[in-house]
Amino acid sequence: MDAGAFGNRLGFEDAYRFARGEELTASGGERVKLSRPLDFLVIADHSDNMGFFPALFSGKPEMLADPTGRKWYDMVQAGGQEGVKAALEIIDNFSRGTFPPALQFLPGSDGYSSTWDQIIAAAEKYNEPGHFTAFIGYEWTSQVPPGNNLHRVVIYRDGGDKAVQTLPFTTYPPQGSTTPEDLWKHLQAYEDKTGGRVLAIAHNGNLSNAWMFPTETNPATGQPLSAEYAKTRAHWEPLYEATQIKGDGETHQYLSPNDEFAGYELWDKGNLNLSEAKKPEMLQSEYARSALQIGLQLEAKLGTNPYKFGMIGSTDSHTSLATAEEDNFFGKHSGAEPTPTRFEHEFMRNGDLFLTGWQQVSSGYAGVWATENTREAIWDAMRRKEVYATTGPRMLVRFFGGWDFAEADAQSRNPAFAGYGKGVPMGGDLRAAPAGKSPTFLVAALKDPIGGNLDRIQIVKGWIDAAGARQEKVYDVVWSDERVPGADGKLPAVGNTVDVATATWTNTIGASELIKTWTDPEFDPALRAVYYARVLEIPTPRWTAYDAVRFGVKMPPEVPMFGQERAYTSPIWYTPEG
Numbered sequence: 001m002d003a004g005a006f007g008n009r010l011g012f013e014d015a016y017r018f019a020r021g022e023e024l025t026a027s028g029g030e031r032v033k034l035s036r037p038l039d040f041l042v043i044a045d046h047s048d049n050m051g052f053f054p055a056l057f058s059g060k061p062e063m064l065a066d067p068t069g070r071k072w073y074d075m076v077q078a079g080g081q082e083g084v085k086a087a088l089e090i091i092d093n094f095s096r097g098t099f100p101p102a103l104q105f106l107p108g109s110d111g112y113s114s115t116w117d118q119i120i121a122a123a124e125k126y127n128e129p130g131h132f133t134a135f136i137g138y139e140w141t142s143q144v145p146p147g148n149n150l151h152r153v154v155i156y157r158d159g160g161d162k163a164v165q166t167l168p169f170t171t172y173p174p175q176g177s178t179t180p181e182d183l184w185k186h187l188q189a190y191e192d193k194t195g196g197r198v199l200a201i202a203h204n205g206n207l208s209n210a211w212m213f214p215t216e217t218n219p220a221t222g223q224p225l226s227a228e229y230a231k232t233r234a235h236w237e238p239l240y241e242a243t244q245i246k247g248d249g250e251t252h253q254y255l256s257p258n259d260e261f262a263g264y265e266l267w268d269k270g271n272l273n274l275s276e277a278k279k280p281e282m283l284q285s286e287y288a289r290s291a292l293q294i295g296l297q298l299e300a301k302l303g304t305n306p307y308k309f310g311m312i313g314s315t316d317s318h319t320s321l322a323t324a325e326e327d328n329f330f331g332k333h334s335g336a337e338p339t340p341t342r343f344e345h346e347f348m349r350n351g352d353l354f355l356t357g358w359q360q361v362s363s364g365y366a367g368v369w370a371t372e373n374t375r376e377a378i379w380d381a382m383r384r385k386e387v388y389a390t391t392g393p394r395m396l397v398r399f400f401g402g403w404d405f406a407e408a409d410a411q412s413r414n415p416a417f418a419g420y421g422k423g424v425p426m427g428g429d430l431r432a433a434p435a436g437k438s439p440t441f442l443v444a445a446l447k448d449p450i451g452g453n454l455d456r457i458q459i460v461k462g463w464i465d466a467a468g469a470r471q472e473k474v475y476d477v478v479w480s481d482e483r484v485p486g487a488d489g490k491l492p493a494v495g496n497t498v499d500v501a502t503a504t505w506t507n508t509i510g511a512s513e514l515i516k517t518w519t520d521p522e523f524d525p526a527l528r529a530v531y532y533a534r535v536l537e538i539p540t541p542r543w544t545a546y547d548a549v550r551f552g553v554k555m556p557p558e559v560p561m562f563g564q565e566r567a568y569t570s571p572i573w574y575t576p577e578g
Contacts, residue, residue, distance in 0.1 A: 001049040004056075004076075019040075020132050030337065038132075042137040044138055051115040052104075056103075092275075106175070116164075120163050136156040136158070142171055149207040150211055165190075166190045202240050203316075204249035209276055210286060230306035233306040241314055245317065250262075252268060255289065292571060295308055300464065300468070311570050317330070318333040318334070326543040338547065344356060358559045366389065395454070398445075399425070400415075401572035402424065430573065432575075441520075446512070447512050458533065459477050459533055459534075460473075460531065479491055481494060503548070510538040530571045531572050535569075544561055
């Protein structure tokens with residue numbers, strides 16, 4: 001619905017070819033290729049108005065007969081920033097519920113159904129079990145007016161023979177809805193009809209203005225959160241997108257003031273179309289770390305933790321190019337592909353609220369521990385939450401929890417043997433602590449072979465204290481370069497080798513791998529807790545630094561030129577007996 005207006009002229013097959021390692025010409029005219037192919041991809045086109053843009057772009061009479069359709073057609077044909085403006089108008093109209101009825105493409109229409117058939121056909125063509133997995137999927141495009149983003153990406157375990165039996169769920173009544181509960185009913189109906197399997201991945205919630213992770217009242221219905229809500233959400237949404245182009249979603253410095261690495265690459269000005277400014281009290285219901293803690297509170301109240309999710313990254317790219325690394329970043333959409341001025345273009349504006357081009361984030365990817373490269377194996381790993389998020393680097397990360405890990409387990413060259421043998425992997429559960437024991441964790445990371453060295457591995461703990469309040473603490477577990485924590489317990493910074501003038505760095509600091517066992521020193525067996533690992537690289541150049549060098553432009557002082565890329569594992573939960 002929006003990617004084409006932004007200028008994307010590539011198709012479904014192009015997206016798969018690019019992910020598999022082929023060289024393409026991007027919509028902006030540049031030749032582009034990944035340095036290393038991807039293992040899997042889902043093309044998650046917006047479920048609403050599938051088929052709308054091809055009809056608009058081709059100038060079908062019924063589209064041009066509508067005044068708004070004619071206006072958007074003229075803007076798209078003009079191209080460039082006029083096309084970008086058209087896309088933003090399309091998004092804004094859709095977000096506010098004012099999309100012209102005459103231009104709507106609804107499930108069951110020829111244009112809609114044929115688009116879904118094309119998506120399925122492309123996935124079937126490029127799916128190659130054992131080599132490359134092409135998932136069938138779509139993005140349910142819930143926008144609660146005036147623009148609170150509740151998008152979910154739906155991924156099928158199945159092939160086209162089952163996926164074709166039902167159409168994607170949309171937001172247009174009477175078939176569709178903006179309410180997540182109705183999406184879950186639709187997914188259940190699909191499984192009942194076909195015998196297939198699906199799951200939904202919640203978009204990063206930083207543009208939801210507190211609607212993504214409610215604490216007491218379901219904003220979609222106005223009713224108190226119920227046990228049924230908690231149980232159903234936990235079933236259908238095992239994963240959360242913790243990082244992507246529209247900002248990182250791990251935590252915010254307002255929520256985690258004692259964490260010096262909080263607030264990485266934030267989009268925190270408002271909702272999706274910036275129609276409502278962000279308020280500090282909204283933030284707790286938008287970020288993964290606070291949501292994990294809220295989930296523990298709700299579990300004690302409702303009996304089920306609705307926010308018991310694993311963490312992944314993904315691009316949310318609208319270019320057909322899944323580029324997430326800083327030195328090969330092709331932007332959120334085709335109107336933001338590499339040019340000398342893309343950093344200064346107004347990315348989005350609504351009154352005094354605005355985002356500019358340099359605030360795009362080159363992120364992210366999903367790491368999955370699967371038994372083989374097939375739809376079934378990768379989907380199953382996602383379902384059990386044995387996954388992790390990265391902001392782009394392809395570091396390998398392991399995280400296990402148990403009661404008996406010893407330092408010797410961290411000396412093995414096969415740490416997963418001890419990990420699976422003695423405990424549970426990321427996404428798992430620890431229950432009913434043995435008498436006198438605290439949970440132990442085995443965590444390991446191996447650097448991206450062509451990326452930055454590793455700074456440190458941290459374990460982030462969240463828990464609910466005896467008074468029922470949320471608490472958190474970040475522990476430095478293992479680090480590089482023989483640094484010693486200061487009197488305040490903080491580890492000194494790793495340093496910075498980035499030369500912004502040349503967009504280069506050296507791996508003369510940091511470590512190529514880090515591995516350690518760690519025991520929670522403040523464990524209370526009576527309190528619910530959640531743990532995940534965060535892996536930090538040394539500082540490396542940001543995509544803005546590469547643009548500055550390639551195009552010979554000077555970035556404004558507020559533009560960040562380097563950063564510490566990272567990975568977040570899925571959590572491991574501890575639940576006391578009873």
